[in-house]
Amino acid sequence: MHSLDAQQGAALSSLLAVGCRSGDTVVGLSSVRRSARLAYVFADSQLAERTLRELAEWEETGTRVFVLDDFASLTQTFGRSDARVVGVAIGSLANGIAGRLELMPGV
Amino acid sequence: MATSTNIRCGVVGYGGAFNMGQTHLNSMARNRRMEVAAVCELDPDRRKVAESDFPGIETYAKVGDLLKNAALDLVTIITPHNTHAPLAIECLNAGVNVVCEKPLAITSREVKDMIAAAKRNKVMLSTFHNRRWDGDFQTLRDLICKEKAIGRVHRVEAGFYGYGPQGTWWRSDRKISGGAIYDWGAHFTDWILNIMPEKIDWVSGYQVKHRDWKGYSNEDHSEYSLRFASGALATLTISNLSMSGRPRWRVLGERGSIEDIGGKFQLKTAINGRQMSAEVPFAQSNWHAYYENVYKHLLGRAKLIITPDSAARVIGVLEAANQSAARNSAPVKPAFV
Numbered sequence: 001m002h003s004l005d006a007q008q009g010a011a012l013s014s015l016l017a018v019g020c021r022s023g024d025t026v027v028g029l030s031s032v033r034r035s036a037r038l039a040y041v042f043a044d045s046q047l048a049e050r051t052l053r054e055l056a057e058w059e060e061t062g063t064r065v066f067v068l069d070d071f072a073s074l075t076q077t078f079g080r081s082d083a084r085v086v087g088v089a090i091g092s093l094a095n096g097i098a099g100r101l102e103l104m105p106g107v
Numbered sequence: 108m109a110t111s112t113n114i115r116c117g118v119v120g121y122g123g124a125f126n127m128g129q130t131h132l133n134s135m136a137r138n139r140r141m142e143v144a145a146v147c148e149l150d151p152d153r154r155k156v157a158e159s160d161f162p163g164i165e166t167y168a169k170v171g172d173l174l175k176n177a178a179l180d181l182v183t184i185i186t187p188h189n190t191h192a193p194l195a196i197e198c199l200n201a202g203v204n205v206v207c208e209k210p211l212a213i214t215s216r217e218v219k220d221m222i223a224a225a226k227r228n229k230v231m232l233s234t235f236h237n238r239r240w241d242g243d244f245q246t247l248r249d250l251i252c253k254e255k256a257i258g259r260v261h262r263v264e265a266g267f268y269g270y271g272p273q274g275t276w277w278r279s280d281r282k283i284s285g286g287a288i289y290d291w292g293a294h295f296t297d298w299i300l301n302i303m304p305e306k307i308d309w310v311s312g313y314q315v316k317h318r319d320w321k322g323y324s325n326e327d328h329s330e331y332s333l334r335f336a337s338g339a340l341a342t343l344t345i346s347n348l349s350m351s352g353r354p355r356w357r358v359l360g361e362r363g364s365i366e367d368i369g370g371k372f373q374l375k376t377a378i379n380g381r382q383m384s385a386e387v388p389f390a391q392s393n394w395h396a397y398y399e400n401v402y403k404h405l406l407g408r409a410k411l412i413i414t415p416d417s418a419a420r421v422i423g424v425l426e427a428a429n430q431s432a433a434r435n436s437a438p439v440k441p442a443f444v
């Protein structure tokens with residue numbers, strides 16, 4: 001699992017907000033668990049260790065998993081400060097997320 | 108501000124077309140302390156309809172009698188466009204808050220007089236741009252202004268397309284209506300100025316009247332180009348002479364584009380060379396939000412969203428489009444930039 005700081009989270013936030021509108025962003029742990037295959041999962045570093053381990057295992061099937069200490073930086077644009085886990089479906093939005101992550105040094 | 112326990116509301120105009128009087132009063136009545144109190148309408152048959160729609164409501168034939176006897180806090184004017192200014196000023200001078208159906212008025216001179224009357228009498232003036240809460244527009248504005256999905260916008264194309272002669276009534280009489288662009292064009296212009304909150308440089312208008320469609324004076328095709336000081340350009344087309352349609356919205360930005368594809372927007376953007384596209388469904392419309400805001404504003408709990416200044420900019424653009432069209436599309440600087 002990789003870590004993202006608040007600035008990096010904020011840089012992804014608007015794309016995730018677009019995904020909330022288009023249905024490509026999945027919000028909440030139970031919704032993320034129900035999703036068949038996701039390109040990305042972003043998780044609050046304050047989640048239970050067991051949950052974080054469960055999410056980390058998803059990397060073995062090709063899902064990139066990131067943790068953030070300041071999770072609100074990621075959810076601020078779409079007003080879901082209650083969320084602790086956000087997923088992105090495989091597809092065009094994930095392509096945009098990939099483009100933005102490539103611009104982040106060390107990610 | 109309303110000083111009595113309830114905000115007593117009335118409308119001037121209760122005509123049968125689109126039943127707008129009832130629509131306004133119903134929307135007001137959703138707010139707990141907005142009391143539907145009175146209707147002023149010339150037609151006695153329509154006054155009877157109002158009495159049936161709202162049992163116990165006071166009805167008047169003359170605005171002077173309404174203002175003298177109904178003790179209103181808020182009146183909404185739902186009459187032909189060329190009467191908005193004189194009626195609004197009469198109500199404002201009586202110390203009553205005023206909402207005008209769109210357009211606020213026809214000319215910038217009228218708008219200046221209305222705003223001056225509101226300021227002089229320390230009362231509210233607003234326009235019923237309830238479509239600011241249309242689901243498609245809210246989604247479009249959020250994508251552009253909140254999520255900044257396409258970067259700096261340099262081009263907006265908007266329009267409403269159809270084909271066929273207009274009916275013969277006041278809405279198609281240019282002296283009364285202001286022209287075809289003053290109807291849906293008022294909403295579109297309000298939308299455009301909201302997603303492009305920049306200074307306006309000039310407006311160029313272009314209008315066509317079908318040579319064989321008689322019985323009304325409104326043009327059948329009206330469009331304008333609106334150039335902002337930043338260099339961005341918006342075009343609006345309101346046409347009854349357009350058998351081939353175009354998307355209602357197409358917006359181009361430095362990082363992508365947004366196009367209306369019917370019920371949703373197609374967003375295209377590129378990030379670090381990677382193409383991304385998403386289909387974004389329209390949000391739900393909430394037309395009652397207009398009176399919810401007016402209600403809260405009159406109680407001192409919220410800022411007015413549809414301000415007279417924002418409505419004035421709309422009229423400035425429409426007026427400049429008409430003036431330009433009459434001068435072979437020569438650019439005209441609007442009265443409110």
